[in-house]
Amino acid sequence: KSPKGSDILYYKTLKAGLINDVKAIVFIQGETEIISNVANTWIDKFNQLKSKWKTYFPNVQKVAVPQLNIYSFKSTNSAWLRNEQRKLVTQNDIISWATVGNVGFDGLHYFGTKYLKNPNDLFQYENQGYFQLAKEVGRLLLKDIYKKNSSIQVQSPNIQKAYFPDADSRNKVVLEFEEGQMLKITKDTTVIDFKATAVKHELKNNFFYDKYNQSSMGPYITNISTDGKNKIILEFNVFYEGNTISYLPEIHGNIESNAYPFPGPFITNQFGMRAFAFSNIIIEEKTIYSDEFNLFPNPSNDWIELRWPSVVNGNIIVYDILGKPIYSRIISNTRIVNINLLDFGIKTGKYFIKFINEKGGIASKSFIKL
Numbered sequence: 001k002s003p004k005g006s007d008i009l010y011y012k013t014l015k016a017g018l019i020n021d022v023k024a025i026v027f028i029q030g031e032t033e034i035i036s037n038v039a040n041t042w043i044d045k046f047n048q049l050k051s052k053w054k055t056y057f058p059n060v061q062k063v064a065v066p067q068l069n070i071y072s073f074k075s076t077n078s079a080w081l082r083n084e085q086r087k088l089v090t091q092n093d094i095i096s097w098a099t100v101g102n103v104g105f106d107g108l109h110y111f112g113t114k115y116l117k118n119p120n121d122l123f124q125y126e127n128q129g130y131f132q133l134a135k136e137v138g139r140l141l142l143k144d145i146y147k148k149n150s151s152i153q154v155q156s157p158n159i160q161k162a163y164f165p166d167a168d169s170r171n172k173v174v175l176e177f178e179e180g181q182m183l184k185i186t187k188d189t190t191v192i193d194f195k196a197t198a199v200k201h202e203l204k205n206n207f208f209y210d211k212y213n214q215s216s217m218g219p220y221i222t223n224i225s226t227d228g229k230n231k232i233i234l235e236f237n238v239f240y241e242g243n244t245i246s247y248l249p250e251i252h253g254n255i256e257s258n259a260y261p262f263p264g265p266f267i268t269n270q271f272g273m274r275a276f277a278f279s280n281i282i283i284e285e286k287t288i289y290s291d292e293f294n295l296f297p298n299p300s301n302d303w304i305e306l307r308w309p310s311v312v313n314g315n316i317i318v319y320d321i322l323g324k325p326i327y328s329r330i331i332s333n334t335r336i337v338n339i340n341l342l343d344f345g346i347k348t349g350k351y352f353i354k355f356i357n358e359k360g361g362i363a364s365k366s367f368i369k370l
Helices: 005-015 031-035 039-056 078-090 113-117 128-144
Strands: 024-026 061-062 160-162 172-174 184-185 187-193 196-200 220-224 231-236 244-248 268-270 278-283 294-296 303-319 325-340 349-355 363-370
Touching: 005 024, 005 039, 031 039, 031 078, 039 078, 061 128, 078 278, 172 325, 244 363
Parallel strands: 024 061, 160 278
Antiparallel strands: 160 172, 172 231, 184 268, 187 196, 220 231, 244 278, 294 303, 303 325, 303 349, 349 363
16 A cells, blocks of 8 residues: 555565565555545556565565456546556566456455355355465466466466458457467356346447447447457447547446446456456557568567568568667568567567568567567
8 A cells, every 4th residue: 555565574574584585576456546546646656666675675576466456436547557557567577467357356355255145244255266366376476487388378368459450441340469368258247236136247348449448339349259369359330430449347336236246258368367458559450461470489588580471571670668669671572580689789678570561561569578
């Protein structure tokens, strides 16, 4: 709740003689800012805490901070905050995952189904939800700190871009997530509210055309499917005139009307990891001349390879996280290009690479420099 909390953590760790043994800090907090309607203050306070942790605990490699769940009380900045937390994963020292869909969420705790059926009897609660949290963050820590060779499925799918597949037909939008993700769509969910009324929740209602995640696209979505890999395809009964898309609602009803956690449905992957909620993603227009390419390895220490299905002509440009071009190269009649990242001295972090072909078509991807 306060940057001063790190002082208490430091004192207890120092007394235990474990200062140099701390490799990661798991920080799950933010409901106070949501309840108090000051969600926009969370990022600044978190950055202060992270700075202190790096000073107090010299061997910390990662800070594990999840994207907050969906609450049953109004906060004008909660959707914005979830989107900012989603973007934290671009920082090399951050691990994050989505807590939506976690078992037993009661607005603060993560107990289990028994507790939720009888919340007045605190002795009947389970720790099912906390076990799930521990399992999901544990897999991420094993992968990033202990270098376990884990599937990308241990990570929450994170939106990379959205686009209209055909500039002349705006009745379909493709949502593209990281390469390697194998996406699934959970079924529509029916729950019983506090009035013993069955309430149906549909995935189509969890997409929004405003940046505040409040104006649902549900009435206009006719079909939602996957490509069997890392793409979700939304089809509409009208041409979509907007240019942004958001996912998952800002709030879940209200405390009085919802005696259950937000039930989804969700976009998930093979391991059941729910996709990050996102806000205000720009929908690009993609041409048939985009010349999509594969990029690997990603992440990479020193080099990357670009590979096209057939020979191409055009210009390759690498941008830093702020959009500043730091490398460019003209290619002709080739389908495989190797780029030595050490040649232009880029630092650890996230970068974007764009290919513009001779007809003006654009294809782009992101990569991580270790």
